[in-house]
Amino acid sequence: MKEAFCGDGGTWRFPASQPLQLDSGGQLAPLEVAYRTYGKLNTDKSNAVLVCHALTGDQHCAGEHPVSGKPGWWNRLIGPGLPLDPARHFIICSNVIGGCMGSTGPASINPETGQAYGLSFPVITIADMVRAQAMLVEALGVETLFAVVGGSMGGMQVLQWAADYPEKIFSAVIIASAARHSAQNIAFHEVGRQAVMADPDWRGGSYALHGVRPEKGLAVARMAAHITYLSEPALQRKFGRELQRDGLSWGFDADFQVESYLRHQGASFVDRFDANSYLYITRAMDYFDLAQGHGGILAEAFKRARNVRFCVLSFTTDWLYPTAENRHIVRALNAAGARASFVEIESDKGHDAFLLDEPVMNAALSGFMASADQARGIS
Template identity: 80%
Template sequence: MDAAEATAGSETDGGTLSFPAGQGLRLDSGGRLEALDVAYQTYGRLNAAKTNAVLVCHALTMDQHAAGTNPATGKPGWWSRVVGPGLPLDPERYFIVCANVVGGCMGSTGPASINPRTGDPYGLAFPVITIADMVRAQAMLIAALGIETLFAVVGGSMGGMQVLQWAADYPQKLFSAVCIGAAPRHSAQNIAFHEVGRQAIMADPDWRGGAYEVAGVRPEKGLAVARMAAHITYLSEAALQRKFGRELQRDGLSWGFDADFQVESYLRHQGASFVDRFDANSYLYITRALDYFDLAAQHGGVLANAFANARGVRFCVLSFSSDWLYPTAESRDIVRALNAAGCRASFAEIETDKGHDAFFLDEPQLDATLRGFFASTAQARGL
């Protein structure tokens, strides 16, 4: 499908929207993707006034399949507990759009895509991307779908960073914005964990300098270790203790290096299942985009300046009490900057022991908060 053919006609729709050569994506690095594919999924219908569109931005390893069944995994969409009939984002009321980020591996242009100059996958010839580049591609998609103003843009983790970037770059296109479990920039600790993961991938002999697809191999061991290390940061010590403690996999110790403890087996499973659905080079590029994210630096070092033109946007900022990857203090920094810029912002810290991943999980307080914010904002929008 090309940009001219993109429509929003069915209850559940999607595909890949292609911007041909000459209509590609300008990048913060100074480069350009001359042609661009954006894979997306929609739920619900766009109303006649085109005022009910919601953009859902996904986290690092997620994709465009926020609801329904993911065709790649056969599992429910990653936000099926929020997007669906009777849920906070109800397709009966809203037209919901979710796109795979540029640099991803589920249909949008990324390092596994074919480089038109060589006929081979880009690999490390793919240009470095940023959160702003991802948002720029999303804005191209939204415009191609005939949407001038989004009722809401919402996301958690990396998705929350995209929300902040939308508010900074396209405030005139937003009625509301919901940022969940995110931060205005990546901390030294965040960068450090990502570097461990990248080094694990690049140390795998099958990485082949990023050209593993041409060689017909995959750096599965390195990618699995990267996922294991990252997954620890998505949980909390309390959640790990509650779920696993020091419980053994079997009676007695192996007196070796098998997975004696249940937590070890869990992490190995997370790593092994991850390599079946994600591309190693995409992991390198997307984690780098997160590391480069620093919204204040883009605006003279003052975070409030990023929101200077967003006074008409209604903001909701949410954090989780046990999130040590993006702790509540960083969400409070966002709220203070919004207040300093004169923006309307509500804030809530969700009490939970589930850590950073709480926005994926059964968390009634989060559901209620989202439901309340969307209901009141929809009323103000006249939906």
């Protein structure tokens, strides 16, 4: 069991003869998809679970992150005795295309030039990310997925799976997400992108050629975004107006603890994330509108997913993807005739609650997965 939990994985390389077709009309070839797995695929290949990560996540969802040395971002849900258990499930998590942890993205080498893509990398969508995942899943020998699970941008990918590949999934879990990006969220992303592009070291996206990185701009982008992941009660509980030191500086140092916290978040982020990846992935989220390709009617996107079991979870203080957005998904699923359970979880932790210790979320997911396990015959 311990060996299974440690995980396995690597990078799946698709040759130029297997290009990834993009919504923009272009394609990526050759294509690399970095991934990690936990547990083993059972004999009838019925226990595969795809975990989809959020904006700044990656394939290392459990165990120890090989780069940072920190625990995987969903260690609270993936592991022995947890809702996603490698003893029962074969868990797959891949770095999205456009990312910076091994999958093809703007920092990858463009085979036509021998240099990093930079802004020559094509604009991608959530649907493009899902197509790459589908290619990986098939390459791993999995014909159908027992479950697709994700929070935030990961939840968007789950919804896209349900719309595009309903015949390939048995169940789906969407946590703290939305079926389209709101104007407010697009606005926040634009502030972050402009912060990156205003950094002199961005160099029009070609910073790799000059041996520099737009660290200051990316740090500011992360600071602004991080505020949206929290809630006013959480900020008040954690920091209030507490000072960093005795007395005010009467200047622009980090007088308040919340200022120091945000600066730390920004500084630590630039060590593990690529600035251009941030631009591309936020743009993919902005473009996400699942109903748009179905006459503007979200229920139409799920009309082929009537046999999929859905679980939708939201949090009371999440103002980034509020409960109303999640209820909209549930109503559309019901209108399409799909089976959907919904839980709104009381929490003061804001959007980040889906990554934190939330016993009600754990219990809800455990109950849903146990019921799906039984229906699927997984023990």
